[in-house]
Amino acid sequence: xxxxxxxxxxxxxxxxxxxxxxxxxxxxxxxxxxxxxxxxxxxxxxxxxxxxxxxxxxxxxxxxxxxxxxxxxxxxxxxxxxxxxxxxxxxxxxxxxxxxxxxxxxxxxxxxxxxxxxxxxxxxxxxxxxxxxxxxxxxxxxxxxxxxxxxxxxxxxxxxxxxxxxxxxxxxxxxxxxxxxxxxxxxxxxxxx
Numbered sequence: 001x002x003x004x005x006x007x008x009x010x011x012x013x014x015x016x017x018x019x020x021x022x023x024x025x026x027x028x029x030x031x032x033x034x035x036x037x038x039x040x041x042x043x044x045x046x047x048x049x050x051x052x053x054x055x056x057x058x059x060x061x062x063x064x065x066x067x068x069x070x071x072x073x074x075x076x077x078x079x080x081x082x083x084x085x086x087x088x089x090x091x092x093x094x095x096x097x098x099x100x101x102x103x104x105x106x107x108x109x110x111x112x113x114x115x116x117x118x119x120x121x122x123x124x125x126x127x128x129x130x131x132x133x134x135x136x137x138x139x140x141x142x143x144x145x146x147x148x149x150x151x152x153x154x155x156x157x158x159x160x161x162x163x164x165x166x167x168x169x170x171x172x173x174x175x176x177x178x179x180x181x182x183x184x185x186x187x188x189x190x191x192x193x
């Protein structure tokens with residue numbers, strides 16, 4: 001993208017666009033790190049991951065989970081040392097982002113069809129698509145399936161194998177340890193005094 005811009009615009013304009021792109025990448029990275037650190041903290045707070053005792057600690061001075069933030073940042077740096085990691089992580093991040101959106105959509109459709117469990121209705125939703133809701137949800141699920149397939153096809157087969165290996169590790173961890181301990185979010189937030 002930057003090459004195309006640099007080839008077609010004056011130097012000052014291409015430099016400005018490069019600065020905007022760099023700023024956007026910095027903000028996106030900061031957002032990703034803070035999001036991951038918050039998830040690590042939330043799961044650790046509820047005893048849902050290894051090392052929960054240390055990761056759930058909230059720093060009294062800053063009022064934030066510093067250990068979670070530092071671990072997330074270190075993990076990002078370490079993963080970046082492997083050359084193929086960028087494309088693999090970009091693809092896996094995209095796939096898992098779509099899966100994170102698709103899972104609640106699927107569960108909502110499933111529970112609505114069964115007539116039991118939690119699902120949205122006109123009364124419980126902030127806004128509603130009415131009779132178009134199920135159709136839009138189905139299109140969204142098809143899109144999630146398509147994007148998952150596209151990002152896993154060659155030359156991205158390393159993404160597929162990495163996702164499968166990660167899935168096996170997470171299922172093994174869940175069955176072997178976390179299922180017995182993790183009960184979901186607690187009723188309240190426990191901050192230091």
